[in-house]
Amino acid sequence: MRALTWHGKHDVRMETVPDPEILNPRDAIIKITSTAICGSDLHLYDAYIPTLQKGDILGHEFMGEVVDVGPKSTLKKGQRVVVPFTISCGSCFHCSKQQFSACDNGNPADNQDLGQQLYGEPMSALFGYTHLTGGYPGGQAELVRVPFSDVGPIVIPDGMPDDDVLFLSDILPTGWMAAENAQIEHGDTVAVWGCGPVGLFAVQSAFKMGAHRVIAIDHFPHRLELAAKFGAETINFEETDTYHALMEMTGSIGPDAVIDSVGLEAHGLFGDNIVDQIKASTFLGTDRPHALRQAILACRKGGRVSVPGVYGGFLDKFPFGAFMEKGLTMKTGQTHVQKYLPKLLEMIGNKELDTTFLISHRLPLEQAPEGYKMFKSEQNTCTKVVLKPGMEA
Amino acid sequence: MSEVRGAPSYVSKDKDLQKSEAQNGESTVWGHTVSIMRPREELYAYWRDFANLATFMQNIVSIEVLDQTRSHWTVRGPNGEYQWTALVTEDRPGEVIAWKAEDGDVKNSGRIEFRDGPPGHGTYVRAILAYQPPMGAIGKLIATLTQKEPQIQSNRDLRRFKQLMETGEIATTTQPNREPYS
Numbered sequence: 001m002r003a004l005t006w007h008g009k010h011d012v013r014m015e016t017v018p019d020p021e022i023l024n025p026r027d028a029i030i031k032i033t034s035t036a037i038c039g040s041d042l043h044l045y046d047a048y049i050p051t052l053q054k055g056d057i058l059g060h061e062f063m064g065e066v067v068d069v070g071p072k073s074t075l076k077k078g079q080r081v082v083v084p085f086t087i088s089c090g091s092c093f094h095c096s097k098q099q100f101s102a103c104d105n106g107n108p109a110d111n112q113d114l115g116q117q118l119y120g121e122p123m124s125a126l127f128g129y130t131h132l133t134g135g136y137p138g139g140q141a142e143l144v145r146v147p148f149s150d151v152g153p154i155v156i157p158d159g160m161p162d163d164d165v166l167f168l169s170d171i172l173p174t175g176w177m178a179a180e181n182a183q184i185e186h187g188d189t190v191a192v193w194g195c196g197p198v199g200l201f202a203v204q205s206a207f208k209m210g211a212h213r214v215i216a217i218d219h220f221p222h223r224l225e226l227a228a229k230f231g232a233e234t235i236n237f238e239e240t241d242t243y244h245a246l247m248e249m250t251g252s253i254g255p256d257a258v259i260d261s262v263g264l265e266a267h268g269l270f271g272d273n274i275v276d277q278i279k280a281s282t283f284l285g286t287d288r289p290h291a292l293r294q295a296i297l298a299c300r301k302g303g304r305v306s307v308p309g310v311y312g313g314f315l316d317k318f319p320f321g322a323f324m325e326k327g328l329t330m331k332t333g334q335t336h337v338q339k340y341l342p343k344l345l346e347m348i349g350n351k352e353l354d355t356t357f358l359i360s361h362r363l364p365l366e367q368a369p370e371g372y373k374m375f376k377s378e379q380n381t382c383t384k385v386v387l388k389p390g391m392e393a
Numbered sequence: 394m395s396e397v398r399g400a401p402s403y404v405s406k407d408k409d410l411q412k413s414e415a416q417n418g419e420s421t422v423w424g425h426t427v428s429i430m431r432p433r434e435e436l437y438a439y440w441r442d443f444a445n446l447a448t449f450m451q452n453i454v455s456i457e458v459l460d461q462t463r464s465h466w467t468v469r470g471p472n473g474e475y476q477w478t479a480l481v482t483e484d485r486p487g488e489v490i491a492w493k494a495e496d497g498d499v500k501n502s503g504r505i506e507f508r509d510g511p512p513g514h515g516t517y518v519r520a521i522l523a524y525q526p527p528m529g530a531i532g533k534l535i536a537t538l539t540q541k542e543p544q545i546q547s548n549r550d551l552r553r554f555k556q557l558m559e560t561g562e563i564a565t566t567t568q569p570n571r572e573p574y575s
């Protein structure tokens with residue numbers, strides 16, 4: 001089959017690789033009909049997250065048709081499914097608490113030692129990510145093997161187009177959980193850093209959960225426009241002092257909740273960010289948490305910090321004093337995708353959520369490397385790239 | 394034996410206390426506990442049939458059950474295969490199984506305990522392994538380098554046991570992407 005493989009920093013290629021096979025009784029094989037490039041893929045593209053190996057197949061946002069099933073799969077050949085990017089067994093302690101992204105059992109045992117050393121606990125398994133998360137081949141390919149196919153994939157009713165439901169695989173539930181983690185109360189003002197796909201879904205979700213105002217922060221005018229379409233007020237951090245603006249917009253109380261949907265590669269010519277970039281490029285530090293620092297400083301006393309943005313290692317100058325003295329609460333994590341699927345699918349069906357507005361490019365899978373380049377370098381207008389195997393160029 | 398409480402002796406900073414679990418006076422003792430969301434009777438029963446151990450213990454070449462208390466083990470080690478006959482020294486259904494090598498290439502013994510965790514937290518399964526590294530410290534170094542160190546292996550084996558008991562399968566990945574052929 002054809003697949004998008006990683007070979008190093010800014011080097012991804014289309015290659016012909018062996019087809020995946022059923023390896024375990026609960027497996028299924030899915031023939032991909034649509035798959036997307038995510039901000040998390042950019043962290044891999046930029047080689048910020050360790051333990052990728054040359055030849056790894058990327059992609060964790062995908063859907064398609066069931067073409068083969070193991071004896072314990074509950075799926076049937078021919079069904080259309082969206083697959084969560086989190087690989088979860090459904091029966092361990094964490095899955096029993098619906099903390100699916102903390103599942104104990106997806107990551108092969110031999111793979112868990114390094115994660116245990118780095119994080120104190122082995123990481124859970126994800127598709128198309130790193131070897132810390134299992135080294136599972138991803139879905140930017142013609143075919144993919146899906147473990148625990150009786151727990152993860154959600155069957156899509158006939159008549160719902162791919163584009164409407166594809167983002168159930170990650171960014172829609174991620175934006176939703178980001179808003180849920182912000183524990184929004186009636187009348188709240190919520191500030192969202194980053195108007196990428198995750199931030200834009202967080203904006204929509206925050207309003208659905210009763211936010212009175214949402215303030216969206218980015219430097220790409222087109223992305224800010226999209227946030228404004230859903231009713232957000234916007235701050236362009238290149239034109240405006242974000243902290244000062246937030247204070248003025250909230251009577252100096254600060255937003256009740258803040259959401260960091262930027263993650264470890266914050267942009268911007270801020271003093272702390274430049275120092276972080278130098279440290280990261282010389283391996284003295286790792287992540288660039290500019291947005292997170294600013295969010296903590298701006299958040300009101302007793303407020304809530306929600307972090308869907310991905311971090312991988314250590315943060316310098318984390319304002320923990322402010323965090324403690326202001327009595328903040330933080331919630332974060334990879335998304336417990338499986339937990340949100342039935343409700344979000346229903347909301348899409350009822351047209352309560354707009355899921356297609358952010359798709360800026362539809363490309364044949366063969367053009368995936370160009371897709372990565374665009375999503376990386378033309379972020380203003382390239383808001384989301386969907387890849388379709390077999391599509392005419 | 395009901396709930397498991399307190400820190401086990403093998404994590405003690407006191408070397409003598411650490412070794413108190415060595416049934417044969419072995420030099421190295423290693424223990425590891427995992428929680429498994431299955432009843433302890435079921436976990437005990439699977440483990441008590443020693444022939445099952447090869448399904449999740451990677452370095453076992455074979456375990457031949459000789460009678461109710463004896464089994465013959467063939468295990469891959471850093472410098473080839475090792476063999477011994479193990480004798481069950483303690484057996485309390487649903488609670489504990491202990492064994493020790495009667496004779497053979499490597500002095501070793503083991504013990505597996507099944508206890509109820511706090512409500513909703515499954516069964517705490519604790520494996521304690523005592524062994525005399527073949528060729529002493531140098532053997533241990535080689536074993537670590539080749540990742541056949543019993544400590545590393547037993548942790549991984551316990552994870553596989555947990556996966557098998559909780560999910561009915563052992564997580565694995567082939568890498569169709571490993572050897573691109575174009």
Ligand SMILES: NC(=O)c1ccc[n+]([C@@H]2O[C@H](COP(=O)([O-])OP(=O)(O)OC[C@H]3O[C@@H](n4cnc5c(N)ncnc54)[C@H](O)[C@@H]3O)[C@@H](O)[C@H]2O)c1
Pocket residue numbers: 038039040041042043170171174193194195196197198199217218219220223237261262263264265266267268290291307308309310333334335379
């Ligand atoms: N928690 C999860 O399960 C999960 C799932 C998916 C994605 N993510 C993470 O969410 C983050 C966002 O993903 P995405 O797909 O939207 O990525 P993206 O790269 O498309 O969007 C990030 C946005 O943040 C903006 N930004 C950069 N620096 C900023 C700053 N200093 N202040 C304000 N905005 C800034 C960028 O301009 C960009 O629009 C990534 O870190 C991604 O890895 C997490």
Ligand SMILES: [Zn+2]
Pocket residue numbers: 038039040041060061085170171
């Ligand atoms: Zn994603």
Ligand SMILES: [Zn+2]
Pocket residue numbers: 088089090091092093094095102103104105
């Ligand atoms: Zn699980």
